[in-house]
Amino acid sequence: MSFDFFAPCPRGLEAALAAELAETAQRRLPPGALQVGAEVPGGVHFRGSWAGGIAANLHSRIASRVLLKIAQRPYRSEQDIYALAREQQWEKWFSANETIRIDITAIKSPLRSLEFATLRVKDAICDRMRDKAGARPSVDTAYPDVRVFAFLTANECTLYLDTSGEPLFKRGWRLDKGAAPLRENLAAGILRLTGWTPGTPLYDPMCGSGTFLAEAAQVALDIAPGLDRRFGFESLKQADMAAWRHLKSEANTARNLAQSKTGDLLIYGSDISDVMLEKARANFKRAGFGSVTLKQLDARNMTPPSAAPGILVANPPYGERIEVRGRNARGEARPTARERRGDEDGASSEGFRRAKDEAPDAEFFQAFGDTLKQRFTGWRAFVLTSDRKLPGQLRLREAAKTPLYNGALECRLFRFDLIAGSVRQRPAGGGANPAAGNDDAG
Ligand SMILES: C[S@@+](CC[C@H](N)C(=O)[O-])C[C@H]1O[C@@H](n2cnc3c(N)ncnc32)[C@H](O)[C@@H]1O
CATH class of the missing domain: 3.30.2130.30 (VC0802-like)
Structure with missing residues (x-):
């Protein structure tokens, strides 16, 4: 039928x-x-x-x-x-x-x-x-x-x-959310748009609770995203439960096979906040992605985590001062405005909405852009943001931009090709480049 x-x-x-x-x-x-x-x-x-x-x-x-x-x-x-x-x-x-x-x-x-x-x-x-x-x-x-x-x-x-029940982006492994986690299905879609495949180094220098990294680890370890959750069809009388048992058993076998293989996943993350990294670690441990490497680091000081170049992907904070998410002088993690409000679930639609009185930290983005240019030759960087002026702030010219929606919020996934000797730069504060209006992410 x-x-x-x-x-x-x-x-x-x-x-x-x-x-x-x-x-x-x-x-x-x-x-x-x-x-x-x-x-x-x-x-x-x-x-x-x-x-x-x-x-x-x-x-x-x-x-x-x-x-x-x-x-x-x-x-x-x-x-x-x-x-x-x-x-x-x-x-x-x-x-x-x-x-x-x-x-x-x-x-x-x-x-x-x-x-x-x-x-x-x-x-x-x-x-x-x-x-x-x-x-x-x-x-x-x-x-x-x-x-x-x-x-x-x-x-x-x-x-x-x-037939799904709870939305499919709820994979069942996340207990500790960050302040503004990306939805898992948006992160997975972005990974596909970057062209990343297992074996290529992947680095998220503002990884928060680690959504990009978790999605990548699941691909690398051949873990079906729905293996650890229930579905709406399980309550429907006509659902083919024999097909379900068969598909689930196949997916379990694939996971067991992939997990028996050892080897570095070449998936790396860092974040300035060790509170966020603790959340990511707890999530990864629960989900069985032990070999994802995490480090506490300011993204301005990042260095390539692997000898071979790869793909860098990030969704930086937007609308809250960058240092708010780090540590204060006494080394205590400071909560974000959203953490203080305890508003965890609205993150996907509101994650980057800009508070009226807070300018995004232009200095941070300029330094982040400089680090990309100076240290990440050969890498491709993908940055998701609702701020269309980001390439100007990074002083990099995008190779492509793809419109995407994070909940109701219109964003762009910018691609920067950090090719040796030919990093296309743009002056600070430069407006959008009409010639670079390639809407493919490719
Ligand atoms: C929008 S969140 C990223 C959320 C992440 N993609 C997730 O799904 O959980 C931005 C992250 O940038 C981090 N961050 C802020 N300033 C930073 C800096 N200077 N260096 C590195 N990370 C920073 C924050 O701690 C936060 O985890």
């Missing part, structure tokens, strides 16, 4: 996700089990069997979720949406004992209240279940067993069952 799936992802990573899904289809599955379809802003369609949907959940590092299409029809009112949801055979997917949550996303929908539309989908499912199963499921917005998504365009409503 074949289904239509949709895998949402951070905007800007659609092509990377499509390529990753195509690789998953080739490496792990029988022909036709996962056929990659159209890329649309914010995700990729694919068609396939349960095995395909499950493999995407287990192996995708870039998707946020895997949604299974249940129905699609034109609509004009909330009543049309109610009718569409009421017709679906929900009782074949879950029982009335399970809890549900409904979410609606809309683009150009004429409806006045999405909240009301959400309620109508919930009513329709409950009415259907009461009719067919004699009882209705309750709603649990925090920890639902089953999630239903409705996607509304100007005139079409699509209903999906979520």
Whole structure:
């Protein structure tokens, strides 16, 4: 049996996700089990069997979720949406004992209240279940067993069952978050855009809780990102649990095989804050990435961690003074504004938002740029930031820039090629270079 799936992802990573899904289809599955379809802003369609949907959940590092299409029809009112949801055979997917949550996303929908539309989908499912199963499921917005998504365009409503449950960027290994951790799927997508492959040195000189490094280590150690977590499809009656057991056992074998190989991963991180490094170490230990090398260091003083050149990737702090994240004169780690507020989860959408009265530390970026130019010949550096003026501050000319979204925040992934004798420099404070407007990350 074949289904239509949709895998949402951070905007800007659609092509990377499509390529990753195509690789998953080739490496792990029988022909036709996962056929990659159209890329649309914010995700990729694919068609396939349960095995395909499950493999995407287990192996995708870039998707946020895997949604299974249940129905699609034109609509004009909330009543049309109610009718569409009421017709679906929900009782074949879950029982009335399970809890549900409904979410609606809309683009150009004429409806006045999405909240009301959400309620109508919930009513329709409950009415259907009461009719067919004699009882209705309750709603649990925090920890639902089953999630239903409705996607509304100007005139079409699509209903999906979520096969992922918790979003896929929750890999299950992170307990200690940093102040502004990147989402794992954004970090994994960026790694793919850098062209990094295992065996090439990888260095993050502002690694924080180590998201880039952890994602790279998982690739190097062939650890399927979903191996240590649960999925929404486990609560769905029709899910092919035999396929799940098979895919999981294959993924476990691959991990055991890769972990039995010794050798340096050539994955390195440093950060000025030893508090952050402790968090990274604790996370890595829990996840079994022992051989990632971490060092406490100011990025202005960094030196290449390997003899051979490689790829440097970083998302520097933005909007808070650089030294705020280091240590004060007495050597105590100072909390960031966000740490003081205890706001850990908003990081991905707010991570770099600039506080009005705080200028980014221009001096720091100038010194960081100088260090790149002087010491990192032969390396390629990728820097994710929402500050479009970053190349000017580094006094480096970007070789490419890729627009990406960190939650709602529009960012750029700048690429700098630090080639001997030909580092393209730009004067401090120089504006954007129209000639360098290559939007490929390639
Ligand atoms: C936006 S966070 C990076 C988050 C990281 N990518 C993660 O996923 O956890 C920026 C990091 O830069 C570090 N940092 C700030 N100033 C620094 C400096 N001068 N040298 C090295 N690291 C610095 C901070 O401690 C923080 O961990």
